[in-house]
Amino acid sequence: MKIKLMLLAVSLVSFSSASAGFDFGKLLEERLSKELNKDKQTQPTPAQTTTPAPAAAQSAAASPPPANQKIDARQLGFALFGDYSLEEENRIGRQISGNLLGAVPLVRDNKLQNYVNLVGKWVALQSGRQDVTWHFGVLDTEAINAFAAPGGYIFVTKGLYRLLNNEAELAGVLGHEIAHVTQKHHLKVLKQSSLIGALGQAASSKAKGSDQVVQNLIGNGAEIMARGLDKNAEHEADRAGMVYAARAGYDPWGLPSVLQDMAALPAGDNRTSLLYKTHPHPADRLAALGEAVDGRLDAVRGKELADRFYRIK
Structure with a gap:
């Protein structure tokens, strides 16, 4: 029955991704890339040389690597076969x-923040990433969205939190974001970015101290946060998030219920301006979930815990 209800959302009124009013996505993208732009403006223009730079380095970054940092086969090896260490993941x-x-x-409500951290850390225990120190928070904005960053940093907006009806729905939303970290979706995008060609050597050297290399990487990280991952990563996170919530003892249908509520929001709601830039439409996500789950979780009996759910005053 729940899958049938879930699939009904596909037939809801289609929405436009453009919204009037305050563009939270534009603000976020501008603020996230502010420091990077500042660094670019202060860097001197490199002198011309008679020997052309390697093609990978030319297309990889606006500024050349330091003179003592040579681009060699080890950099290419990292880009193709390497991986970020846990320390590097945490720094990013x-x-x-x-x-x-x-x-x-963050919202100035310690009880809210503590509650979300308790639920989030319990769900994260079901994910298999025991090496990550998880951090959860509710952002003080009425925009409807959620974000994850490498190293276990998870954020839900106050606008999205207000849509939730019980703890199972919160667990489903957090499970989705936790899955982005466990599957290393953002790190994979950063590795594939053009910056890796010039910065791979520095990233793999586990340099201590200044995080300038990391800040340069965040130039692409800002774009990821403001524009989102691809739809395959989002669908994978939806599936894994349902499983994590179910393992934690919650009703696995919490996340689909939230997606239904989001799909039912009116077109032009400015709270969803960034949501539709960073995620596929909720109706599309519901359809993909329905096809993937296909009754496999019908026998799971979890708890919703509406009476324990912390409500923002």
């Missing part, structure tokens, strides 16, 4: 999160 996540919080602060 801290930088992205710091930039995000510089644009939008």
Whole structure:
């Protein structure tokens, strides 16, 4: 029955991704990339040489690597076969999160933040990433969205939180974002970016101290946060998020219920301006979930815990 209800959302009125009013997405993208732009403006123009730079380096970054940093086969090897260490993942996540919080602060409600962290960390225990120190927060904006950054940094907006009806729905939303971290979706995009050609050597050297290399990477990280991952990553996170919530003892249909509520929002609602830039339409996500689940979770009996759900005053 729930899958049938879930699939009904596909026939809801189609929405336009353009919204009038305050564009939170534009603000976020501008604020996240502010420091990068500042660094680019202060960098001197490189002198011309008679020997052309490698093609990968020319297309990879606006500024050349330091003189003592040579681009060699090890860089190419990292881009093709390497991976970020946990330390590097944490550094990238801290930088992205710091930039995000510089644009939008947390809600000043300690009980709310503690509650979301308790639920989030319990769901995260079901994900298999025991090496990550998880951090959860509710952002003080009425925009409807949620974000994840490498290293276990998860944020839900106040606007999205207000749509939730019970703890199972919160667990489903957090499970989706947790899956982005466990599947390393953002790190995969950063690895595939053109910056890796010039910065791969520095990233793989586990340099201590200054996070300038990380901040340069966040130039692409800002775009990821403001424009989102591809639809395959979002669908994968939806599937994994349902499983994590179910493992944690919650009703696995919490996330689909939230997607239904979001799909039912009126067209032109300015709270969804960034949502439709960073995620596929909720109706499309419901359809993909219905096809993937196909009754496999019908026998799962989890809890909704509406009476325990913390409501914003």
